[in-house]
Amino acid sequence: MSSFKSASPILAKAYDTALLDLDGVVYIGEDAVPGVIGALNQAHDEFGMTLTCVTNNASRSPQRVAQHLQELGLEVTAEDVVTSAQAGAAELAKLIPPGSNVFVLGSKDLAREVELVGLIPSHDDSQIYDAMIQGYWPDMPFRMLEFAASVLQTGVPWVATNMDMTIPTPTGVAPGNGTMVTALGETVNRKPTLVAGKPETPLMQQSIDRTKAKRPIVIGDRLDTDIHGANNVGIDSLLVLSGVTTIEEILQAPIELRPTYLAWDASAVLTAQNGTEIKDQITTCGGWKVVAGDLLGQGDALDAVTAVTVAHWNGEISLDSALLALAGIGLEVR
Structure with a gap:
C-alpha cells in the first residue's frame, strides 16, 4: 500500500x-x-x-440491500452483500454458547442475523440476557436505550456492529450508530467488548x-x-x-x-490512476506540480489535489497554502 x-x-x-x-x-x-x-x-x-x-449499516438485511441496489440497476444479489450485522452476529457467536439470550438494540434484520448463528434474539425487557448487540436503528424507542443500559451494567458481552458517528443523507449528515454506542458507554462507564464493522x-x-x-x-x-x-x-x-x-x-x-x-x-x-513523482523537492501528478509551495500547471483538478496532498504530507507546502491553492483552481476544500 x-x-x-x-x-x-x-x-x-x-x-x-x-x-x-x-x-x-x-x-x-x-x-x-x-x-x-x-x-x-x-x-x-x-x-x-x-x-x-x-x-x-446493520439496519437492513442483505436481501433488502440487494433489492435496493437492483432497483438502481446494479447487477448483484444478496450473496454479494456483507453487512456489519452479519459480522457482528458471527463474532458474538464466538463469545457465548449456542442458545444464549441476546438483547438486540437494533432492527429486526439485525435480530435475524443473530438468530441465524444459533442465538436467541429479543427486545423483551423482562428477560435476563447473556449478551447485547447494538446496530443502527433509526426507529429506536428511547425506553430501549434505557433498558440497554441496565443490561450492560450486568457486565455481559457487548458487540457493536459499527462505530460510525455520522451517516450521509440527501440533506447532509445525520447521527450514526456510533453516537448511540458512545452515549451508552459514557452512561455505564464501559466500552463495547468488540466492534465488528469497519x-x-x-x-x-x-x-x-x-x-x-x-x-x-x-x-x-x-x-x-x-x-x-x-x-x-x-x-x-x-x-x-x-x-x-x-x-x-x-x-x-x-x-x-x-x-x-x-x-x-x-x-x-x-480508468488508470496517475501516480506522483517527487524529484528535487518538486511533486508532480499529471499536468500539475508543486514547486516551492506553489501549485502550477493545468489538467484534471484531481491530479492537483493529489500533488498538493503528497507535497503537504512531505512538508513541502503548509496546510493553509495547500487549501488556498486548491480553492484557487475552483475546488471546494471544506
Whole structure:
C-alpha cells in the first residue's frame, strides 16, 4: 500500500474484487451516485471484477440491500452483500454458547442475523440476557436505550456492529450508530467488548474470505472506516469524493488513514490512476506540480489535489497554502 505514489493500470484490470462501501459511494439516500452503476456493471462484465458490497449499516438485511441496489440497476444479489450485522452476529457467536439470550438494540434484520448463528434474539425487557448487540436503528424507542443500559451494567458481552458517528443523507449528515454506542458507554462507564464493522477487521476479513479475493481493493468515501479498514487488513483502497470526506480532511489524514488512490467517484474503476513523482523537492501528478509551495500547471483538478496532498504530507507546502491553492483552481476544500 502506497498512498498516491504509484500509478496503476485500469483498476478493474489490476484488482479482481471491489469491496464496495455503499452510502456515499454507490448511492446517497435512495438515489444512485451519477455514472457509478453503469461503470461498476461494466467493470464486472468486461473485466470480470467481482462486486462485493460491504456496509456498516446493520439496519437492513442483505436481501433488502440487494433489492435496493437492483432497483438502481446494479447487477448483484444478496450473496454479494456483507453487512456489519452479519459480522457482528458471527463474532458474538464466538463469545457465548449456542442458545444464549441476546438483547438486540437494533432492527429486526439485525435480530435475524443473530438468530441465524444459533442465538436467541429479543427486545423483551423482562428477560435476563447473556449478551447485547447494538446496530443502527433509526426507529429506536428511547425506553430501549434505557433498558440497554441496565443490561450492560450486568457486565455481559457487548458487540457493536459499527462505530460510525455520522451517516450521509440527501440533506447532509445525520447521527450514526456510533453516537448511540458512545452515549451508552459514557452512561455505564464501559466500552463495547468488540466492534465488528469497519475499520475493525471482522467485517473486512469476512468479505475477503467470502469472495476468495486474491487482489481486492476497497472503494469507500470515509477515511476513518473504509480507508482505515483497508489499511488494517493490508489491502489497497480507492477514496472517492462523492460522499462525506473533504479535501481538507485528506490533507490532514494521518498515515493509517491514507488511501492508495483518489477519485471523484467509483466510476474510476474503469480508468488508470496517475501516480506522483517527487524529484528535487518538486511533486508532480499529471499536468500539475508543486514547486516551492506553489501549485502550477493545468489538467484534471484531481491530479492537483493529489500533488498538493503528497507535497503537504512531505512538508513541502503548509496546510493553509495547500487549501488556498486548491480553492484557487475552483475546488471546494471544506
